[in-house]
Every structure is written in C-alpha cells, then in structure tokens.
Amino acid sequence: MDFIAEHIPIYGDLHKNVIKYLINDQDLIDCLAIDNWIVGSSLFVYTFAQEKKKKQLPVKDLLEVVCFLLLNIYSVIDGNSVVYNVDETDTPATYIGTISNSTNLKDLAGKDDFGNLKYTFLGTDSQILSLFKIDERTSRLETKGILDRESVCEFTKICSLSLDIAVQSTRTSFFLKIPVKINVNDLNDNAPVFDKPNITLSLSEASLVGTKVTIDGARDRDTSDTYSLQTYQVSPANTPFSIEFEKKLDGTSIVRLKVEKTLDRETKSSYQLEIVAKDGGSPPQSGTLFANIIITDVNDNPPNFEKPQYDITVKEDVNISSVIGTIKAVDLDEGDNGRVTYRLSSHQSDTILNLFSIDHLTGELRVSKKLSYAPGKKYQIIIEASDTADQPLTSQTRVIVVVEDVGNSAPVIVVNLLSGSNVAHITEYANKGTAVAHIAVHDDDTGDNGNVYCTMMSDYFELMLLGNKEYNVVVKQKLDREQIPNHRVSISCQDNGKPPFNVSSEFNIEIDDENDSPPKFSSIQYTETIFEGNKKGDVIVQVFAIDSDQGKNAEIYYFLDNEGSKIFSVDSTTGVVRAGIELDREQTPTITTKIFAIDQGTPSMTGTADIVVKILDLNDNSPKFEKEVFPMEVFENKESGIEIGQLFAQDLDEGDNAKIVFNLPKGTPIDLPFLVLPHGQITTNKVLDRETQPSYGFYVIAYDLGYPPRTSTASVVVTVKDMNDHRPEIKGPNYANNTFSISQSSKAGRIITTVVAYDKDKDENSDLVFSILNTAAYFSIDPKSGAIFLEKDIDVSPGTTFSLEIEVSDKGVYPQKSFMTLTVVIGTGEQTAASNTTNMVIVIVLVSLTIVASTIIIAVIIFLRRVDRNAKATKSKSDYYSGGHVIDPSVTVFSLPDDSILCSDKKKKKEVSFSIDDDQDHIDALQLPSKTNHPFDKMFVDKDKRQGDDSHSIGSTSDSGRGNSDDETSRSPHSTGNRTQHKGKQGKHSGNSDSLFSPRKISHSQPLLYSPSKMNEQHGSRQLKYHTDNPRNIFHFDQQENGPVIDCVTSFDQKWNMCSLCYDLYEELNTYYSVVGLPQIDVLYTEQKNNGELS
The missing domain is CATH 2.60.40.60 (Cadherins)
Structure with missing residues (x-):
C-alpha cells in the first residue's frame, strides 16, 4: 500500500480515485504525545491519501499507520525548519537572514508564483514578535530594536526564540508555514557585580577547619555557560580561608568562605580579604568584594522548599492584595537557625517586584498591582527563603504565574526615560523637538478594546507619535531652569472599549543647569566706613553674591582687583573683606575698589561690584x-x-x-x-x-x-615801624645862656663848637640835618655832624657878638625841626671876649658856676654808683647767676655775633641776651657826638640791621630766663677780689659798633618771654644788662642823671688783653666825654682767678 502525503488547505476538495482522511490538530497532538514528541500544534492540516482498493483498512489500523507515517513526515518538515544564530545586540535593524534564501520555496511554490509570495508572522507571542520584523516582499528578517539576551531569556543557559512565518501567494492558493528558530548568542557584556562593595563578618575562633560561612555572591547577568560567573578567588593567598561557590538560577551564586586553618583570635583578630568573582570571558570581567573578617568566639542547613517550582494560574481581574499561593520551605536547624523568612529576590525585574509581594513569615504570595493578560505571557518569580541565624543560609525557588484573560483590560503605559534614571533630565539648552522620554502603550485586547490614543497637557513638552502605540516626549519651547527647575508631566491614555479604560502616568523632568547666569551681588556698591589707624585684619564689610544656577555653576569665589588686593584681603568663600594694612585718611580719604564673584562653571561667569571705603578721621595730626x-x-x-x-x-x-x-x-x-x-x-x-x-x-x-x-x-616777631613823632632834641653845646666866646685870633676852618642833637625816631626820621638860618659871613655848619666852622679869620674887634639861629631838622616825609640860638662873643687871645667888663664878669661867673655844679654832680653820681654797685653784688648772684634761677621774669631775646667779632682771639660762637629795665627817659640824658645818638641805639631802632632777627623766637639758647651756671656765678662782675684802677687805652674806635649786634638765627627750645621796660626804683634810671652763655663778656651800663657809669667784666686769655667789647665801650664813652669836656674815664675791672684765668 502506497501512501502519498501532501500539504493541502484545510477541508480540501476530494479528488478522483483518492480517499482523503482529515486529521485535525487535536488528533495530531494526541498522536504525537503518544510517541513522546514535544507538545506542539500546527496550523496546517495534514491529509494522507490511500490508493483505492477493494478492501479498505479499518479506521483504527489506519490511524496507527498515520501516526507512524506522521512521525517521518514531521521530521522531514522539522528538518526543513530555518535556524538562525545571532549575537545579542544593542543596534536596531540588525540583519538576521532572508527566509526565501534559506528554504526551497522556489521549488515548492514554483518559479511563476515565487515572485508573488508574501511573508508575515504567525503566532500570538507579542513579546517575541516585538523583537523582530520581516519584509513582506523580500522576506528579509531583522531585529526591531535592541536584542538583549539577558532581558528575553533571563536565567536560561540557552536562548532560543521560535516563531512561525506564513508564506502565502497573492495570486494562487499556495500557503506554507515555515518554523524559524533564532538562537541568541550571549556576549560578555556584563561583569559580575556584588550587591555591596564591602562586608564585615564575625567568625568564632572556635570554628573548626572546614567551617563555611555563606556570603552573598556576585551576580552576572550573562547566563551562558561561557560568559556566566565561573570562578572566585580570594587574596591575599596566605590567609586561612578559601572560597567555594555554586550558581543559582537568577545568575547569582552562593559563596561560602571556608576555614582552611585553625583560627586564633589572639594571634590575628581580623583579616581583610578581596573576593574576586570572574566570568568566562577572554579576558574575563570581574567584580570585587572587600571582606573584613572579625574573628570572634555555626548554621549548616539551608531552608529546603517543598517544590523546586511552583505553577500558579490567576485571572487578570484578581483583586490587589489577594493571596495567589503559599510558598513553604523547611529548615532542619533549630532556633534562629531554623526559623525561615521569605522574600522576593532583588535580582529580578522591577515589574516582578512591583506586581507581587510575599509575607516574610508565612510565605503567602500576593498581588500588589493589577495584572494584565497577554497571550502566552508568564511571570517568573524567584523567591528566597533564609534562616535567621547570624550567618543566614538561603535557598531559592521559581514560581511561574500565568494570567488568564477575562475581558477588556486597561492599557499599560511604559515610560522609558532617555536619561537612564528614575527622573528624566534634559539640559536647559535643549532645542525644540529634543526627546526626553519614550512612551510605549500596551493593550493586549483586540479590536476597539486594543485601540489606544494618548494625550499630554504641558506648556513646555508635547507628545510626538512614532508609530502604533509609541510616542516620544519632546521639548515644545525653550527651557529655563532658573525660572522652572523641574516639570511634572502627566500622560493619559484611553482605549476605545465600552466602557473605555483610561490610564495615566506621571514622571518628573528635571532641567539640568547650564552656566547661563553670572553671579549677582546683593548690592552694586558696598559703602562702608572705618576709622583710620585700624589694625590689620579688621573687618571692613562682608559682600554676598548669589548665582541662580546650581551645582558647580553656583559655587562662588570672591577676589579683589589688583589695586584693592594691595590694601584689602577677602575670604574667597565667605566674602568677608578685611583691612590688609593700616589705613591713613590723610593719604587716602576714600578707597574705591572692585570685587569680583566668579562661579565654577565651564566657562565661568563673573559678577562685579564696587566697594567704597570711607576712612573716618582720627585726630592724629597736629596743626x-x-x-x-x-x-x-x-x-x-x-x-x-x-x-x-x-x-x-x-x-x-x-x-x-x-x-x-x-x-x-x-x-x-x-x-x-x-x-x-x-x-x-x-x-x-x-x-x-x-x-x-x-x-x-x-x-x-x-x-x-x-x-x-x-x-x-x-x-x-612784630617790628614796630617808626612814625616821625619826635622832634630832634638838641643836647649841646651846653653853654650858659647859649653864649660862648672865641679868640679874636681864631683862623678860618677851625671848629669852634659842635651842635649835638638826638632824634628818638629811626632811619630817615632820625637822620638829622644841621643848618644856620640867619646869614653869618663868618660861620658855617656841617649839615651832617653839626660842627660849626669859622668861614674866615676874625677881623672884628673883641667884644663883637654874633647870634646864630641854628635849625636841626630830620629827614622824615613831614620833617620835625628844633631850633636854638647860639651867641658867639669875640674875645682876645684864648680869653672870652666881652664888649664891656660887666659882660665879661657875667660870662666868667656863669662858666665857673657851671664847672662847679658839674663837678659836684659827677662826684655824687660816682659815689652813688659805687654804693649801688656794692648793694647789688649779692642780688646779682641770686637773680642773674645762681643756677636754676631766672635772670629776669621778662626777657626779650636777641643774639650777639660770634666771638670772632666780639673778641678777636675767640672763635667759639656766642649767644647773648639782654633785658631792658626801666622806661625810655634815660636816652634824654645821653649826649653823644652822633646824629643818631650813640652806638647802643642801633640795637633797638635799626630795622635794616634787624632783618631776619630770630632773637625773639622760642628756645633761644641764650641765658635769658634761666639760672646761670657755676662758671657764670664765679665770674660775676661783683665778685670779691682786689680792685685797682688802670688808665684805659686812648684811641679812636676802630670798628663799626653796629656790627656788635648783628642778628643771628637761634634755636627754639626755650620759651620766649616778652620784657616790658621797668623803672629802676633805686636810681630812677634805665639799665642795659648784657651777658653771654658764659661770663666771658659781660658789662652793665647805667645811664644815670649825671652821666653814664659802665661796669665791664671780661675774661682774658692773656693778662691785660682786654676783650674788644669792653674796650669798644670804653673808647666810645671816652669819645663822648671828650666832646662834652668831661675828664677821661678809666676802665674798672675786677681781677679774679678762676681755673687759671685772669679776669
């Protein structure tokens, strides 16, 4: 009997002379199940034709034959299945193969119909079909997206994906289902990873050799034999430990730290180990666990589940928190070592962890969220059972949960954030249209129940449709993190079922900062004050800047400009500005500097402010x-x-x-x-x-x-300028009745007398001009000196008289004048002539009386002067020369020239002071043969000679106002000693007396005292007292009513070598006495030995 097998459409027509037996899928399944074939189903109906004979086989026998033949026929078909091997990939549209090239479709369909074939997927496993796509015309098979072996074949060693492809002619009835197997090859794209990088274990030192301590091992998501976790190593190698391990279903492993040597805590109390897990890659990838083993002073049975795998079926409308199964494990240990707790393995998808939960004590498995049906969809749950020992032992089992469909189910929104974290991130610089997240909507329902559309309400983001139930969330308009740093986005999706299901999902979008905002100071100008004379480090001001950016872009550091950093310092983090130097308002009353705030972004941005520091004044400067x-x-x-x-x-x-x-x-x-x-x-x-x-x-x-x-x-120093307020005072000649006689034999050119006058004014106001007002042929007067000359010889008889009208005028702008009349009597010989005896007698009597009176007055003056001098001797010592006493309570300070002027044999500079006691009337009694009085007057009235005179200034080094030294006291002009009189040297004064008192600059270390004139109560006269720093040149000058008395004290380097100062005074006074007809005076000096010197 020959059988012919052919692929025909279901319920095909009967052909002539052929008996067709229709065997449905269930029969085929049963047949195959009898022969221990894999359970499967076919979309094809296999028909077997038997040639028509007189006697037909019974149906039972026919089925046995069919089953036998099917076995062979199915093997042929399976042998014609297309098998592809592809590596897992992260590149979409990866080419897998072309179906038409991998089969003999051209022979089966025929050459004419081969070009009209259409290729589509068959089946309902959407998870697998979602991974691939096929070109309907070319039969080119590609991946649709990322093909991650660890995601599609979690916990399996071999990853083989099966799918069926329908091949159908668009013109004929040709149809063929081609099974395709795609083997996904593992790549070593995951390294072993420990849950914790560090652990600390306690181990009793009584632990026996061979004791094992279980620790959480590493997990390798690669599950193929080649690239999964292969070995563990422990280092260093000289520790008393080794590693044993066994793999678990979820890619993790049970690691046991084994004691290889006896432990002794007293020898070593702890060990630091590195446990390295390696996979089978070349080179291998590894993960490291750092273990700190603390040896202290044991749980050898792990919990055992009742089943190696639990299968649970649940309807999709099961209520949340419902118990869908109970997991049971037994631990043969006792106490805590035998008390079992349950948990979901953390090394599985978030979907599992979110949908299911387990009671950690009872093992009851519950639904945490609403389940959704999907054809062929199963949930694999890894459940762990652990004892509660100090070193717990853990076992795992697998639970397979199948969800049954009960009707329309709600869509499920799956949000994939492109930033790879739980929160979406996008830069504020993102352009319009930039994707932030991918949205996928799953609805396993069919028809309108599975048609879903989604919407989103947002001003800054919008949905962009990518394809069926897929969207991208994209930027709608420009973003600014400083205005809105994060956005809460809500997506709503609704199917077209009746009633429709509406679901929504929300997620946050955080705007990542870009350094687009510079730091801003709290003020554009900080104005502060500080007193000068501050200390270095004193706080001036604290500035503060903010940056609306965040992170490094908002970290601010402060610094000053170059000029400001020379004066101030700033804390770069706090902004406290301190003084770097001591400030001086007089140098810089206000300081303006710039301070900068710079952020740490890339590139950095800078803010600027001004600091104005006003220095407050302290009274640190004297006028x-x-x-x-x-x-x-x-x-x-x-x-x-x-x-x-x-x-x-x-x-x-x-x-x-x-x-x-x-x-x-x-x-x-x-x-x-x-x-x-x-x-x-x-x-x-x-x-x-x-x-x-x-x-x-x-x-x-x-x-x-x-x-x-x-x-x-x-x-x-105030100089009182002269006003011409004094008339010239005519002092001489002093004749009785202004009458004198001259000899008849007097010759022309002879000076017969001299008019002596004095003007208290100075300069031109005291410069005198002498003249004779009436005409006198015999007489003339020198206009400057006042000397009256004979113009010609006398040729008149004795007794003749001449009356001379004398005018003395100063040279002021408005001159002042004085007049006198002199009567000249012509006598015989040297006798005074008179025209008669009576006149002669009168003249003689007058002259005699004048001489007698003068003699008496001079004698009285000399006597009184000597008495006064002796009375003052003691007072002088205490008032003028005693150390520590003031010479006079009021002193006007002047300076004398150097010794080179005063004393020719002395080079040392001298300082001279004098005091003026009494009033001005003493000058009236002084008659010198000079139109400007006497040489001492120059000291007081000559302005030109006083220019620059600093003698009134503070701190003259003269002796004014201070006590005299011992040396001065010893050389007092009134010191006791032998006194003798010596005739003074005659002669004309050779030098300019004015030069004696030339002004000199003196120091300012002693107080300046003003000295008004005072009356001398004893004599009613004015005294001039001169002395120097040491008493080498001292003289007292008394102008008394009857004439001058001079008391001069000086020191001598050699005996009889008189100092020029005293000598000049002596000579000047003798000149005066000769003019007025008084006897010459002697120099009165005191001879005193002191330190070998003779004075």
Whole structure:
C-alpha cells in the first residue's frame, strides 16, 4: 500500500480515485504525545491519501499507520525548519537572514508564483514578535530594536526564540508555514557585580577547619555557560580561608568562605580579604568584594522548599492584595537557625517586584498591582527563603504565574526615560523637538478594546507619535531652569472599549543647569566706613553674591582687583573683606575698589561690584603752622585794635579735628600789647610806641577741636615801624645862656663848637640835618655832624657878638625841626671876649658856676654808683647767676655775633641776651657826638640791621630766663677780689659798633618771654644788662642823671688783653666825654682767678 502525503488547505476538495482522511490538530497532538514528541500544534492540516482498493483498512489500523507515517513526515518538515544564530545586540535593524534564501520555496511554490509570495508572522507571542520584523516582499528578517539576551531569556543557559512565518501567494492558493528558530548568542557584556562593595563578618575562633560561612555572591547577568560567573578567588593567598561557590538560577551564586586553618583570635583578630568573582570571558570581567573578617568566639542547613517550582494560574481581574499561593520551605536547624523568612529576590525585574509581594513569615504570595493578560505571557518569580541565624543560609525557588484573560483590560503605559534614571533630565539648552522620554502603550485586547490614543497637557513638552502605540516626549519651547527647575508631566491614555479604560502616568523632568547666569551681588556698591589707624585684619564689610544656577555653576569665589588686593584681603568663600594694612585718611580719604564673584562653571561667569571705603578721621595730626616764625610790622601810634597780621596753619585731619583755633599760650604776660583772635588775626590792644619798644617776640599756639585736642606753636616777631613823632632834641653845646666866646685870633676852618642833637625816631626820621638860618659871613655848619666852622679869620674887634639861629631838622616825609640860638662873643687871645667888663664878669661867673655844679654832680653820681654797685653784688648772684634761677621774669631775646667779632682771639660762637629795665627817659640824658645818638641805639631802632632777627623766637639758647651756671656765678662782675684802677687805652674806635649786634638765627627750645621796660626804683634810671652763655663778656651800663657809669667784666686769655667789647665801650664813652669836656674815664675791672684765668 502506497501512501502519498501532501500539504493541502484545510477541508480540501476530494479528488478522483483518492480517499482523503482529515486529521485535525487535536488528533495530531494526541498522536504525537503518544510517541513522546514535544507538545506542539500546527496550523496546517495534514491529509494522507490511500490508493483505492477493494478492501479498505479499518479506521483504527489506519490511524496507527498515520501516526507512524506522521512521525517521518514531521521530521522531514522539522528538518526543513530555518535556524538562525545571532549575537545579542544593542543596534536596531540588525540583519538576521532572508527566509526565501534559506528554504526551497522556489521549488515548492514554483518559479511563476515565487515572485508573488508574501511573508508575515504567525503566532500570538507579542513579546517575541516585538523583537523582530520581516519584509513582506523580500522576506528579509531583522531585529526591531535592541536584542538583549539577558532581558528575553533571563536565567536560561540557552536562548532560543521560535516563531512561525506564513508564506502565502497573492495570486494562487499556495500557503506554507515555515518554523524559524533564532538562537541568541550571549556576549560578555556584563561583569559580575556584588550587591555591596564591602562586608564585615564575625567568625568564632572556635570554628573548626572546614567551617563555611555563606556570603552573598556576585551576580552576572550573562547566563551562558561561557560568559556566566565561573570562578572566585580570594587574596591575599596566605590567609586561612578559601572560597567555594555554586550558581543559582537568577545568575547569582552562593559563596561560602571556608576555614582552611585553625583560627586564633589572639594571634590575628581580623583579616581583610578581596573576593574576586570572574566570568568566562577572554579576558574575563570581574567584580570585587572587600571582606573584613572579625574573628570572634555555626548554621549548616539551608531552608529546603517543598517544590523546586511552583505553577500558579490567576485571572487578570484578581483583586490587589489577594493571596495567589503559599510558598513553604523547611529548615532542619533549630532556633534562629531554623526559623525561615521569605522574600522576593532583588535580582529580578522591577515589574516582578512591583506586581507581587510575599509575607516574610508565612510565605503567602500576593498581588500588589493589577495584572494584565497577554497571550502566552508568564511571570517568573524567584523567591528566597533564609534562616535567621547570624550567618543566614538561603535557598531559592521559581514560581511561574500565568494570567488568564477575562475581558477588556486597561492599557499599560511604559515610560522609558532617555536619561537612564528614575527622573528624566534634559539640559536647559535643549532645542525644540529634543526627546526626553519614550512612551510605549500596551493593550493586549483586540479590536476597539486594543485601540489606544494618548494625550499630554504641558506648556513646555508635547507628545510626538512614532508609530502604533509609541510616542516620544519632546521639548515644545525653550527651557529655563532658573525660572522652572523641574516639570511634572502627566500622560493619559484611553482605549476605545465600552466602557473605555483610561490610564495615566506621571514622571518628573528635571532641567539640568547650564552656566547661563553670572553671579549677582546683593548690592552694586558696598559703602562702608572705618576709622583710620585700624589694625590689620579688621573687618571692613562682608559682600554676598548669589548665582541662580546650581551645582558647580553656583559655587562662588570672591577676589579683589589688583589695586584693592594691595590694601584689602577677602575670604574667597565667605566674602568677608578685611583691612590688609593700616589705613591713613590723610593719604587716602576714600578707597574705591572692585570685587569680583566668579562661579565654577565651564566657562565661568563673573559678577562685579564696587566697594567704597570711607576712612573716618582720627585726630592724629597736629596743626602745622605755615611758618615757624611769622614776621609782622605795625606803625607806632596807631589806634588800638588794628589787625597787624594773619596766622596760617593747616591740619590734615577733617571735621572738628581740622578746625583750628589760635590763641596765646598759657604763661604769656598779661601786658602783651597784642591779641590773637581765634581765626588767627593778630591785633593790637593798645597804642604802640616804637621808641619805648621797637620789636616784640611772643609765642602763639594753634589747637584743633578734636578730642583730645592737638597743638603746635610758632613764634611771632612784630617790628614796630617808626612814625616821625619826635622832634630832634638838641643836647649841646651846653653853654650858659647859649653864649660862648672865641679868640679874636681864631683862623678860618677851625671848629669852634659842635651842635649835638638826638632824634628818638629811626632811619630817615632820625637822620638829622644841621643848618644856620640867619646869614653869618663868618660861620658855617656841617649839615651832617653839626660842627660849626669859622668861614674866615676874625677881623672884628673883641667884644663883637654874633647870634646864630641854628635849625636841626630830620629827614622824615613831614620833617620835625628844633631850633636854638647860639651867641658867639669875640674875645682876645684864648680869653672870652666881652664888649664891656660887666659882660665879661657875667660870662666868667656863669662858666665857673657851671664847672662847679658839674663837678659836684659827677662826684655824687660816682659815689652813688659805687654804693649801688656794692648793694647789688649779692642780688646779682641770686637773680642773674645762681643756677636754676631766672635772670629776669621778662626777657626779650636777641643774639650777639660770634666771638670772632666780639673778641678777636675767640672763635667759639656766642649767644647773648639782654633785658631792658626801666622806661625810655634815660636816652634824654645821653649826649653823644652822633646824629643818631650813640652806638647802643642801633640795637633797638635799626630795622635794616634787624632783618631776619630770630632773637625773639622760642628756645633761644641764650641765658635769658634761666639760672646761670657755676662758671657764670664765679665770674660775676661783683665778685670779691682786689680792685685797682688802670688808665684805659686812648684811641679812636676802630670798628663799626653796629656790627656788635648783628642778628643771628637761634634755636627754639626755650620759651620766649616778652620784657616790658621797668623803672629802676633805686636810681630812677634805665639799665642795659648784657651777658653771654658764659661770663666771658659781660658789662652793665647805667645811664644815670649825671652821666653814664659802665661796669665791664671780661675774661682774658692773656693778662691785660682786654676783650674788644669792653674796650669798644670804653673808647666810645671816652669819645663822648671828650666832646662834652668831661675828664677821661678809666676802665674798672675786677681781677679774679678762676681755673687759671685772669679776669
């Protein structure tokens, strides 16, 4: 009997002479099951034809034959299945193969119909079909997306995916199902990973060799024999431990740390191990666990599940929290070592962990979220059972959950965040259309129940349709993190079922910062104040800047500009600005600098602000006078209260510290004829008389209004300018009745007498001109000296008289004049001539009386002078020469020239001071043969000779106002000793007496005192007292009523070598005495031995 097998459509037509037996799929399944074939189903109906005979086989026998033949026929078909091998890949559209090239379709379909074939997938396993795509015309088979072996074949060693491809002609009835197997080859794309990088274990030192401690091993998602976890190593190698392990279903492994040697805690209390897990790659990938083994002073049975695998079927509408099964494990240990707890393995998909939960004590498996049906979809759950020992042992089992469909199910939204984390991230620089997330919607229902559309409401994001039930969430408009840092996006999806199911899903989108905002200071200008004289490090101000960016882009550091960093310092993180130096307001009252805030972004951005520091004043500067000495001038006789000058001083401080008030210092004599006004004006407070005092020197003080106030001093020298307020005073000649006689034999050219006059004014106002007003043929007068000459010989008879009208005039602008009349009597010989005996007698009597009176007066003066001198000897020592006593309570300071002028044999510079006691009337009694009185007057009235005279200034090094030294006391002009008189040397004064008192600059270390004139109570006369720093040149000059008395004391380097000062005075006075017809005077000196010197 011959059988013919052919592929025909289901319920094909009967053919002539052929008996066809229709065997449905169930029969085929049963037949195959009898022969232990794999369970499967076919979309084809296999028909077997038997040739028509007289006798047909019984049906039972026929089925047995069919089953036998089917076995062979199916093997042929399976042998014609297409098998492809492909590596797992992360590249979509990876080519797998072309079906038409891998089969003999051209022979089966025929050449004419081969080009009209259409290729489509058959089956309902959407998970597998979602991985691949086929070209309907070319039969090119490709991957649709990423093909990750570990995702599609989790926990399996061999990954083989089966699918059926329908081949159908578009013109004929040709149809063929081609089974395709795709073997996904594993790549070593996952390294072993430990759950924790570090563990700490405690192990009793009594642990026996061979004791094992279980630790959580590494997991390798690669599950193929080649690339899965292969070995463990422990280092260092010299530890008393080794590693044993066994793989588990979920890719993890049970690792046991085995004790290889006896442990001794006292020898070593801990071990630090590196446990390295390696896979089978070349080179292998590895993961490392750092174990800290603490040896202290054991659980050898893991829990055992009742079943190696649990199969559970549940309807998709099962309620949440419903118990769908109970898992049971038994641990043969006791106590905590035998108490079992349950948990879901953490090394499985989040879907499993979210959909299911297990009671850790009872093992009840519950549904945590609503389940959805999918054809052929199964849930594989790995459940762990652990004991509660200190070192727990763990076992695993597999639970297969099959969900049964009960009707329309809700769509499921699957959100894939492209940032790879639980929160979507996108830069604020992202352009419009940039994708943020991928949305896939799954609805396993059919028809309208499976048609789903999605919407999203957002101002900044929108959905972009990619294909059936797939979307991308893309940027809709420009983003700004500083305005809105994160967005909450909600997606709603609804099917078209009745009633429709609506589901939604939300996720956060965080806008990643870009460094697009510079730091901004809290103020564009910080203005602060600080007192000058601060300490280095004092806080000036704290600046603060904010950056609306975040992270590194908002980390701010502060720094100053180059100039500012020389003066200040800034804390780069806190913004505290401190003084780097001591500040001085007078140098820089205000300091402006820039401070910068820079963020740490790339590239960085900078903010800028100004710091203005105003230095507050401290009273650290004293007023400073414009000059050390203020020379001023004022005319005598001016009314009181006139301003004579202005003081100028400057204080570098400010405010009250710089306001200056002028005054006279304490101790200034109350009779000073000047006032110092607060603003520095100097005025007179009485009428001045130059002839009484030609100049004044005094201190002024300037003080500021700070607290405490600061002061400085200067000196003022006021020169009283002369007014022509005195007439010339005619002092001589002194004849009775202004009558004198000359010899008849007198010859022309002879000086018969000299008119002596004195003017208390100075300069032109004291420059005198002599003239004879009436005409006199016999007489003339020298206009300068006042000497009256005979113009011609006398040729008149004795007794003739001439009356001469003498005029003495000064040279002032408005000259002052004085007059006198001299009567000249012509006598015989050297006798006074008279025209008659009566006149002669009168003249003789007058002359005699004059001589007698003069002699008496001179004798009285000399007697009184000597008495006075002796009386003053003791007083002089205490008042003028005793150490530590003031010479006189009021002194005007002047300076004398060097010894080279005063004493020709002395080179050392001298300082001289003098005091003026008594009033001005003494000058009236002094008659010298000079139109400007006598040489001492130059010291007081000659302005030109006094220019630059600093003798009134502060701190003269002269002896004015101080106690005399011992040396001075020992050389007092009144010291006791032998006194003798020696005739003074006659001769003419050879030098200019004015030069004796040339002004010199002196120091300012001692107070300046003003000395008004005082009356000498004993004599009613004026005294001039001169002395130097040491008593080498000292003289006293008394102008008394009856003539001068000079007491000169000097020192000698050699005996009889008189100092020129005393000698000049002596000579000058003798000249005067010769003019007035008085006897010549002797020099009175004191011979005193002191330190070998003779004075």
